[in-house]
Amino acid sequence: MKQRFTTKLIQSAVAAAFVLSANTASAEGSLSIYHWFEYIPQEVLDKFSKEYDVEVTMDTYDSNESLLATLKAGKLGSYDVAVPGDYMVEIMRNEGVLDSFEPSDLSNFGNIMDQWLDVSFDPGRKNSIPYQWGSTSFSVNRDMYDGDIRTTDIIFNPPEELAGKINMLDSQGEVLALASIHLGIPQCSSDRDQLKALNALLQEAKPKWASFNSDGAKDVLVSGDAVAGMIYNGFSAKARNEGVNIEYSYPKEGFIVWMDNVVLLKDAPNRDNALKFMNFLLEPENMAAITNFAQYTAGVKGVNELLTEALKTSPESNPPADAPAGSFIAVCDEATQKLYDQIWTNLKK
């Protein structure tokens, strides 16, 4: 009797758990997106959802490196599409976490701008389509500091007014690349003296930084928790639009340019919907909605006409005439990359 009672209790508990959890399992017609934070307006997702009768879920990450780390930590096969930056597309392909498609799979493939069609990180666009491109440097609250900001000294050798009030992106690729630009050394250097100098620079600068925060890079500037901070150009434009006197810098030493791309992930549970979504994003109207939201620049034809006047003329998207050319983040070989990983670990510990 008591035995029956016990087993019954357990059985019903287990049964209840499974019945309830089965209800929440995804139905047919779903799409799982792994995306950067605050990078796509809800309306665009809703529109896709409605047009194709697909249930959309989205998770967010805050750096290219954590995207890869998560996928390799067993999340591959959970997501359909992700949006890595240029160098990460190449790394991810080499790591074998991307799936490829044919141009004929996407009827809007022809909408991709010519200069973004045959890119070095994805020749012929076999794995990715352009999402947005922009730059990364830093911004300063002009109410608090009115000196010259067009130098990377602001971040790595800050004036007294800014020391201790600087937020850094929590992103290995971007921090190390900007530091290399500051020192004038090549990326992926394996020269011992150069790497030691890079390590020393970061160690010396660290006490002058207040925090590492990518998701909050805009908010710390808006709320006043930080006076200067590394940031993406469009994110800085959003901060300025929230009414704070923030200026984005195109430093004379150089800055980072990047292009984020929608990639098809390997073992995507909903491959067809992923392709539908990518095709949907190549519609000028949809990409324009994203561009107006994110405040960067699209790589799709026919978007420019649909942008707001404010964005077309924004100082963040229009570098001054004397600004140097930006540099893309380079992909290093394994031995070199390990040294850079070590420098980052040293910085963060």
Added chain:
Amino acid sequence: MASINTNIKHYPGFLAVTVFCLFLLYAPLLVVMVYSFNDSLSIVKWEGFSLRWYHDVFNGKETAKYKTAAWNSISIAVMAATAATIIATLAALGMNRSAQWRGKSASFALINLPLMVPEIVTAVATLIFFSAIGFKTGYTSILIAHIVFCIPFAYLPISARLQGIESSYEQAAMDLYATRTQAFTKVLMPLMMPGIISGYLLAFIISLDDFIITNFVKGAGIETLPTAIFGAVKQGIKPNIMAISTLMLLVSVLFVCISYMVGRSGSPTSQNSE
């Protein structure tokens, strides 16, 4: 008792410290509650009373996201608390209604192990476990992890209650030819109910609160309220977060009130004496 001079008990300044302690505990919560009614886009400036952020929570752009997260949180908490309470009730019977036996203290330690292991360690271990056995993280993985750490929280109040109930109750029932199961369901369980309810509520609230473990074991596209709030807060504290926080705060207060009422419904001995 009253003969003891209360003056001996009295220490000057302790009242002040108590008031200070309560002020510390409540000030930040009250500030968030007050600012959730702020009629302003900026969270810093006060621009008058308004319910706009509550309206935003239920009819805003992010309503769907938070609704799903709330549903996940609540359904997981209900199931985890139910499973943990059943397991804990049986365990409490086994521990408190048995004579001394070898391994009894080891068993006690095992049941309370989830309390002793730091949450971050449990989170890491569970993530590694799921990954090693190839279990796909998702809703079910959160549920499983929650059941485990809810067990001791359900066990402690149930066990405390059971300790206060003499075994003569169920023995009398069995003397009257009730089976052991009947003695449990008809006699002992009703007596234990306040403890079971307290344990259930505690497990429920602990599951609802959990962030660290959930953050590690949640699967693609699954958010609970704490992980959704954490994600939003990383991008900055918005007024709608304050409104959601206030609502969650009220739910917690409601639960602690229920638990308090149930706890006051008296132990069997005090019922006899009253």
Added chain:
Amino acid sequence: MSTKLNNIVSGNATFHHQRHKLLLPAWLVICLLLVVPVLMMLVYSFLTKEFRGGVIWEFSLAAYDQFFFDRGLFGDEPAKIDWTYMRIYARSALQAFIASVLCLVIGFPTAYFIATRSVRSRPVWVFLITIPYWVNLLIRTVSMKFMIRDSGPLNTWLLQAGIIDQPIHLINTNIAVQLGLFYSYLPFMVLPIYASIERYDFSLSEAASDLYASKWTTLRRVILPAVKPGIIAGCILVFVPSLGAFLAPDLLGGAKNFMIGSLIEEQFKGNAGNWPFGAASSMILLAIVMGVLLLYARNETNAAGSR
């Protein structure tokens, strides 16, 4: 009939013979889903890190080596002891210790005050202390973050009241983390101390006073020793979760000043993607916590034996 007799003989042991069956679900669930995972974590801490995340099933001491030794940027210098991670652990332990002391300083008088209220009003005071404990830790941490930011209510009030003329910069400092830990776990200190003061026999205080002990001497020499178990329990309840805290260092400390919890999180969720090192760091934390708990348990049994 025989079982019935047996029950009466063994006193409060109605379910003695069913104990294994009753305890089996709890044992199974906790063993399978906590003990086994912890053992697996131990195994992972000895595996090789795969380039860019993941593990290779090959034995390696690299994770522990990274924790304890510094071999220079290029890994070719002679190994010397690396204090950076140990310093993070020491700093976390120090912060957890300070949090415990602060909680004790505020918590003891509060617990004492409540325990000396009338029997009727005590539950109300306990209730007031319990409410914040039931409120989501994340929400409490966020409230604290909002409260202490440079332009937050605390600074605004202090400025308006003329107490300060410049905002106190707290956010993203170790002091903010400290404050967060103290605030998060304060109720954990009050409740166990309250429970033991409630059991304290005040005729002891009376006796001390009859022997011309001053109030504070009585507190120090009579009350404190008598309620020591409650104080120790409270300190452990504050110390252990503070040691592995993640929310306070992440939200209040700006993710710059690592504590153990955020260091571990970074290995799994952040840029680092170093599972073996994360597993090794977790094992070391677990060892410290278990050590503290064992010390406590031994202390308890010793105290019980000497009584």
